[in-house]
Amino acid sequence: MEQTLILLFTTVMLFVAPGVNADLSFAANQQFNITRTGCAVTKLCVSTPDSCDPAGNGVCLFGSVNAGTPSPPNGNQMAFELSGNSSGFIALGLIANASVGTSMLFVCAQNSSGSFFFQTQTRNNTDNTLTSLNRTVTQIQGKVNGSSIQCGFTVPNLNASNTRSASDTTFIIILGSGTVNGNSLGNFTASLTTGPLNLANLTSNTSTTAAPSSGTNLHSHAVLLLLSVLTLSFLKAA
Ligand SMILES: *[C@@H]1O[C@H](CO)[C@@H](O)[C@H](O)[C@H]1NC(C)=O
Ligand SMILES: *[C@@H]1O[C@H](CO)[C@@H](O)[C@H](O)[C@H]1NC(C)=O
Ligand SMILES: *[C@@H]1O[C@H](CO)[C@@H](O)[C@H](O)[C@H]1NC(C)=O
Ligand SMILES: *[C@@H]1O[C@H](CO)[C@@H](O)[C@H](O)[C@H]1NC(C)=O
Ligand SMILES: *[C@@H]1O[C@H](CO)[C@@H](O)[C@H](O)[C@H]1NC(C)=O
Ligand SMILES: *[C@@H]1O[C@H](CO)[C@@H](O)[C@H](O)[C@H]1NC(C)=O
Ligand SMILES: *[C@@H]1O[C@H](CO)[C@@H](O)[C@H](O)[C@H]1NC(C)=O
Ligand SMILES: *[C@@H]1O[C@H](CO)[C@@H](O)[C@H](O)[C@H]1NC(C)=O
Ligand SMILES: *[C@@H]1O[C@H](CO)[C@@H](O)[C@H](O)[C@H]1NC(C)=O
Ligand SMILES: *[C@@H]1O[C@H](CO)[C@@H](O)[C@H](O)[C@H]1NC(C)=O
Ligand SMILES: *[C@@H]1O[C@H](CO)[C@@H](O)[C@H](O)[C@H]1NC(C)=O
Numbered sequence: 001m002e003q004t005l006i007l008l009f010t011t012v013m014l015f016v017a018p019g020v021n022a023d024l025s026f027a028a029n030q031q032f033n034i035t036r037t038g039c040a041v042t043k044l045c046v047s048t049p050d051s052c053d054p055a056g057n058g059v060c061l062f063g064s065v066n067a068g069t070p071s072p073p074n075g076n077q078m079a080f081e082l083s084g085n086s087s088g089f090i091a092l093g094l095i096a097n098a099s100v101g102t103s104m105l106f107v108c109a110q111n112s113s114g115s116f117f118f119q120t121q122t123r124n125n126t127d128n129t130l131t132s133l134n135r136t137v138t139q140i141q142g143k144v145n146g147s148s149i150q151c152g153f154t155v156p157n158l159n160a161s162n163t164r165s166a167s168d169t170t171f172i173i174i175l176g177s178g179t180v181n182g183n184s185l186g187n188f189t190a191s192l193t194t195g196p197l198n199l200a201n202l203t204s205n206t207s208t209t210a211a212p213s214s215g216t217n218l219h220s221h222a223v224l225l226l227l228s229v230l231t232l233s234f235l236k237a238a
Helices: 002-008
Strands: 014-016 021-023 044-048 061-066 076-085 089-095 102-110 116-124 130-132 136-145 148-158 170-181 184-198 232-234
Touching: 044 170, 044 184, 061 170, 076 089, 076 102, 076 170, 089 148, 089 184, 102 136, 102 148, 102 170, 102 184, 116 136, 116 148, 116 184
Parallel strands: 014 116, 021 136
Antiparallel strands: 044 061, 061 076, 076 148, 089 102, 089 170, 102 116, 116 130, 136 148, 170 184
């Protein structure tokens, strides 16, 4: 029975790069939809174009986060949604501290066969290059339909601060996309870079500003170190 279901849902099989400590117990539930329902009420939403609808027919790059309850000193467990159009990958990035110069990038992707896969990467904010990141992510869900990629994932122990005084839920959110060649990620292009947002404040998105829409990728010099990516594949949990 499980095998039958797996064959029926080949486009939503999950592939997780080495280094992603993924708990795939939620992978069996592909019946999720990403909508604006709950924005500013149960989740903080950011998107480009502004206020676009991820459930609509237009092109819309959308991210949301529910910051959960802080559990010091272990940070916050945050649940994310990400939706967009790409024949390669879409990604949500978090910058905890701009002076560190990198962001954590959570990547939802499809290969040329339309199979979903998930990766975590470190992005150099200066030159946009990506390197593999070992970060625990749980409850990964993903689905692909044509150019549409939608995913959900939960990141435990997020803490933007290494000081007691600073806000530990304040991150800059980046939304962007890129190409996939085989199992490797191509250059990342950011489409939206917010100002610092308190992710625990469901209406803090009002201060978002769009990144320049062109030119970003021209400055990147991606040296992709991810030569062996998909060594592990996980079928749905029974
Ligand atoms: C990833 O990190 C975890 C704990 O932080 C560690 O146990 C594991 O060995 C690491 N995996 C890789 C591939 O580095
Ligand atoms: C998601 O949307 C599809 C199509 O609109 C609908 O059939 C399905 O019931 C929805 N699933 C959930 C969990 O809301
Ligand atoms: C912030 O989210 C609210 C609620 O969804 C939305 O109405 C508003 O347009 C969003 N603001 C921006 C700048 O995205
Ligand atoms: C983008 O994805 C949406 C579904 O989220 C789909 O309806 C739409 O046709 C796609 N747009 C393009 C240009 O592929
Ligand atoms: C975040 O880290 C700082 C410094 O280690 C600590 O003081 C603070 O309690 C942490 N916050 C949470 C929610 O764990
Ligand atoms: C895409 O991934 C699926 C599942 O691993 C695999 O069967 C297929 O060969 C891959 N396609 C390409 C072009 O890599
Ligand atoms: C980011 O890239 C720039 C230019 O290649 C380099 O000078 C810098 O050291 C890199 N930063 C990090 C944190 O790796
Ligand atoms: C895939 O997208 C097409 C049009 O964008 C839509 O008609 C179809 O219902 C979608 N399929 C699923 C399984 O959501
Ligand atoms: C940001 O990083 C710098 C340099 O590592 C550090 O001095 C500063 O305390 C950090 N800020 C926060 C809010 O953690
Ligand atoms: C949440 O963010 C909005 C927009 O920046 C701000 O007006 C509001 O005061 C914030 N609420 C809290 C409780 O910090
Ligand atoms: C990635 O960016 C570099 C530097 O701008 C460029 O040389 C390379 O062709 C780009 N790769 C792709 C696949 O676009």
